[in-house]
Amino acid sequence: MLLTPLRTRFRRWRRSRPFWGGLVAALAGAEICALPLAPLKVMLTQGVAGIPSVLMGLVMIVLGVSVWFAPHYRGLAGIVTTLIATAALVLSNLGGFLIGTLLGILGGGLMFAWQPRVPRRGAPAVPAGSATPAESDPTSAESDPTSVS
Template sequence: MSAETPVQSAGNLTRLRLRFRDWRGSRPFWAGLFTLLGGAPIAYFPYATLQLGTMSITMSTTAGAGSLIIGVLLITLGLTMWFQAATRIFAGVAAIVLALVSLVISNIGGFLIGFLLALVGGALAVSWAPGKAEPAGHGQQPAGVPGPGGTDASEGSGPNGPRAGDRDGGHRVG
């Protein structure tokens, strides 16, 4: 590797992280994640067999197929929240209803773990709203309002820098 060879990996990693952050911010990411994670224990526990030493504990119920369906639907709703943000309210309400149904059908909603995760995910999806774009002049000090140091924001410079006649960069001298 020579001195002229740029290090690409740091730039690529930063760019990917920023792209993921932008993607995550434009949809109900946490709602989808909680709903997806809530579906996993609901679908898993009815088919799990735990080993405690030589003793085998099976938690299968007669409603094992119902648990699997509820778990798969919750996972699908979580993915829907990520990739179809416009359907977030439907997906959130459906996740809440399925979480409540899982209490009766699936071992107390995946031993309350899946129930609580799916319930929180559904509530986050229903309450999430897309952000609004900031106006072009956002962050500018309005005219007539004292700025830092007690000076009027309209004195000295405009929104695009110093006024045309100012030689000192918009600061009054003397």
Template sequence: MSGAPQQGMRSAFRRWRAARPFWGGLLLALGGAEILLSVRASLKVILHVGMQGLAGYLLPTLMLVLGLLIIFSPAQRLFYSITGVMLSLGTWVTSNLGGFFVGLMLGVAGSCMAFGWLPDQEPRRSRRQRRREAREAKAAHPVPPGPEPA
């Protein structure tokens, strides 16, 4: 009985998710969260590299915010994703080697996915495929023979 509304909600979420660079934004946000957690690790685990002050918390927080902005405001995804890559690379110096490489890689991969995401459009066709389709269209609708020019 409760399966039908749940199925409707699931399909609505899928449609919403397909209209935006969801996975790229999610990976960027997860990368920022992972770096924030690694900054808060115990002193035995933390590698103190570079500036450990405000930048160690600011960059991953901004990565988390940019990931959410990519998800909820996909029209601005190019700016957010470029900024996300730069912030992710900046965490190499400021936040324990980018959260021990994991957060850094999640942030860069998510930003690249968001940058490369395109809204729904026709799939690209190769030149060979376009020629083949033109030949098939020509064969399906042959030109009727007309009077020969004199």
């Protein structure tokens, strides 16, 4: 399957940062933030208690998006996201009815655990889309179907 250059560039960009952790954390923030923004009748009943929910949700969205553009802050963003998601359990309608809290903890963990890909020592650099060294070397045992391992 041939990938378009734009899709290939996006894939390379996505793999160079904690993309999935940031996405899950932003979704968790949106979930926590959306519940207090209910119709006006519900919002008036909730009163001032809805303000921390909106603020925690916005901070989680900002942290999730910030690791896309500054991946070196992934450790701090992951820990803060996990702490906010845990605090939302108490301060914000059970953390978005548990969905926001669970997504926030998962997203924070994904951000914290992500490591940048480091090329192996001694392995030649292979440009994206080209053959691996074993496929390009005709004398390699892996590429010879008649060789016995």
